[in-house]
Amino acid sequence: MLVINENKIADFLKALEKEYKVYDNRQHPPYGGLTAKKYFFPPVEETFVSEKKGSLKTTKFAEKFVVFGLSIPQLEALTYLDEIMTKPAEDFFYWQRRGNSIVVGLIKEEPDALPGGDIVFVDLGDGNFKILKNTEKGEELIKKYKSYFAEVADAPSKVTDPGMSEWSKTMRDILLDAELLANAVEWSKNHKIWEEMATTCLGCGVCTYVCPICHCFSVEDKIDLTGKCSRCRKWDACTLPDFAKIAGGHDFRPTIKERYYNWFYHKFVRGYKEYGKPQCVGCGHCKKYCPASIDILEILKTILGDYKKSQIQI
Amino acid sequence: MTKPKVAIYDFTDCEGCEVKLVSLRERLLLLENKIDIVNWRLGQERFDAGPYDVTIIEGTPITDYEVDLLKDLRKNSKVLIALGACAALAGVPGIMPEKDRKFWYEKIYTAQYRPRGVDAVPLSAYVPIDFAIHGCPVDEDEVVKAMEELLSGKTPTYSGNSTCFDCKQAGNKCRIRDEEKPCLGPITQAGCKAICVTGGSPCYGCFGIRKEANISALIKKLKTITDEKTIERYLTMFHSRTKEVNDGKK
Numbered sequence: 376m377l378v379i380n381e382n383k384i385a386d387f388l389k390a391l392e393k394e395y396k397v398y399d400n401r402q403h404p405p406y407g408g409l410t411a412k413k414y415f416f417p418p419v420e421e422t423f424v425s426e427k428k429g430s431l432k433t434t435k436f437a438e439k440f441v442v443f444g445l446s447i448p449q450l451e452a453l454t455y456l457d458e459i460m461t462k463p464a465e466d467f468f469y470w471q472r473r474g475n476s477i478v479v480g481l482i483k484e485e486p487d488a489l490p491g492g493d494i495v496f497v498d499l500g501d502g503n504f505k506i507l508k509n510t511e512k513g514e515e516l517i518k519k520y521k522s523y524f525a526e527v528a529d530a531p532s533k534v535t536d537p538g539m540s541e542w543s544k545t546m547r548d549i550l551l552d553a554e555l556l557a558n559a560v561e562w563s564k565n566h567k568i569w570e571e572m573a574t575t576c577l578g579c580g581v582c583t584y585v586c587p588i589c590h591c592f593s594v595e596d597k598i599d600l601t602g603k604c605s606r607c608r609k610w611d612a613c614t615l616p617d618f619a620k621i622a623g624g625h626d627f628r629p630t631i632k633e634r635y636y637n638w639f640y641h642k643f644v645r646g647y648k649e650y651g652k653p654q655c656v657g658c659g660h661c662k663k664y665c666p667a668s669i670d671i672l673e674i675l676k677t678i679l680g681d682y683k684k685s686q687i688q689i
Numbered sequence: 690m691t692k693p694k695v696a697i698y699d700f701t702d703c704e705g706c707e708v709k710l711v712s713l714r715e716r717l718l719l720l721e722n723k724i725d726i727v728n729w730r731l732g733q734e735r736f737d738a739g740p741y742d743v744t745i746i747e748g749t750p751i752t753d754y755e756v757d758l759l760k761d762l763r764k765n766s767k768v769l770i771a772l773g774a775c776a777a778l779a780g781v782p783g784i785m786p787e788k789d790r791k792f793w794y795e796k797i798y799t800a801q802y803r804p805r806g807v808d809a810v811p812l813s814a815y816v817p818i819d820f821a822i823h824g825c826p827v828d829e830d831e832v833v834k835a836m837e838e839l840l841s842g843k844t845p846t847y848s849g850n851s852t853c854f855d856c857k858q859a860g861n862k863c864r865i866r867d868e869e870k871p872c873l874g875p876i877t878q879a880g881c882k883a884i885c886v887t888g889g890s891p892c893y894g895c896f897g898i899r900k901e902a903n904i905s906a907l908i909k910k911l912k913t914i915t916d917e918k919t920i921e922r923y924l925t926m927f928h929s930r931t932k933e934v935n936d937g938k939k
């Protein structure tokens with residue numbers, strides 16, 4: 376098997392810097408919780424510019440970059456985001472960044488199927504990382520930088536702790552029964568827990584920003600002082616006040632209760648209906664970074680429990 | 690097309706927001722191609738009388754004369770803009786509650802002092818304002834954004850994002866979540882680029898209370914990490930005169 380020694384990783388990344396911009400996500404989080412999503416779908420991104428009458432230019436992005444060090448949930452999330460950004464229509468702006476990038480995972484347990492990324496480093500616990508190649512792009516990169524890698528005899532991994540929190544494990548278990556989850560969340564629309572959220576959730580949007588899958592945005596146009604017109608897209612969030620407002624001022628979800636429920640509805644009900652799986656990978660970011668300390672796992676447990684009880688009564 | 694006539698006035702404040710206008714530098718020159726600044730005490734020697742298309746007011750009126758001037762300016766201006774926390778929120782001059790004033794006058798200036806001042810309140814307590822560019826001081830990009838919107842015939846709009854949006858992009862640790870320290874970021878309007886939190890200070894909300902902010906929920910959360918006196922201190926740094934905040938405390 377092909378491996379890289381832990382002492383060579385820094386040199387490998389350094390060497391990549393000659394050709395690519397390298398984002399090392401092992402340092403995560405110095406980013407206040409924002410995930411690799413921001414490299415492909417930035418918080419604010421210019422999309423079109425018109426400098427004079429009749430000309431309209433699409434904003435091009437050509438920088439080649441490598442995102443290194445994504446965990447299993449983060450790789451899964453990116454795979455899901457790729458799907459969302461492809462169906463029903465390909466998102467040009469996402470793919471011009473995504474197409475320019477190489478994603479390298481760094482995980483502690485060899486999975487049955489690769490969760491995503493172009494290359495995955497699997498920690499063997501003996502100082503070596505096994506190299507798994509997922510795409511042609513990944514394959515080529517390894518070939519090109521082969522001096523950093525070595526061929527060694529197959530050996531079982533010595534890693535005993537796959538480094539996933541109890542919270543994530545429980546959440547990921549719950550996510551497995553996507554249908555039950557979708558039914559329960561849909562059923563819960565009038566559950567009293569959303570009233571409670573209305574007095575707890577600050578509507579700040581952080582959970583959405585730090586979620587590796589949340590992908591809603593709003594579009595803003597401007598004319599600057601030189602007369603240049605531009606359009607940009609900016610992350611939006613279901614918990615924010617303008618999210619469901621339309622021209623004329625009508626708001627489809629005027630309260631935090633409705634806004635917060637919508638976040639769950641999109642993740643667990645619409646996600647299941649449209650893509651067959653919930654839009655959550657159990658990374659725990661929303662819980663970790665919510666200033667109001669809201670824990671979605673606790674909410675889901677309550678809803679699931681009450682939903683199951685309600686089904687028995689019928 | 691004739692350029693819109695713009696006047697820039699200031700009442701009581703530190704003038705820092707006007708310094709921010711000057712520090713627009715090249716962008717101020719670009720702006721001057723599009724507007725005619727016909728009256729600006731601090732910035733130039735031209736003081737044309739109204740009416741004006743746009744009047745930008747910094748500071749809060751604290752004498753009867755200033756209050757009358759404000760009312761006149763409103764009458765003489767198509768668009769009235771509050772510039773900075775003092776004009777928009779009463780800011781630092783508004784920190785002191787009216788009832789404590791007498792005590793401090795005596796303590797600082799002795800009992801002989803005859804105060805002429807009126808209570809410091811936001812401009813909107815006297816006249817309707819069309820838009821507020823928030824901040825203590827304002828952020829240059831926000832000033833330019835409001836001007837761009839006005840010049841392209843739009844009504845300037847407030848951001849629905851919270852300061853947390855800026856704070857996350859700045860890559861900060863969350864004060865509330867990671868450090869158990871108070872912060873008003875979640876109820877404050879984005880746009881400041883989270884300079885205070887980035888520099889190690891809390892957010893005191895100088896960028897204005899975000900629309901539809903859940904103030905009572907933040908107070909509930911802050912009560913789990915600090916005492917009521919501290920929360921009050923945070924909420925009165927800029928918002929002792931803000932209705933939403935005073936309602937949120939109930």
Ligand code: SF4
Pocket residue numbers: 575576577578579580581582583614664665666667668669
């Ligand atoms: S991070 Fe927490 S407080 Fe902020 S919108 Fe999300 S759930 Fe509400």
Ligand code: SF4
Pocket residue numbers: 666852853856857861862863864865866872873874875883886892
């Ligand atoms: S430090 Fe304050 S502004 Fe920054 S994310 Fe936390 S609550 Fe929001």
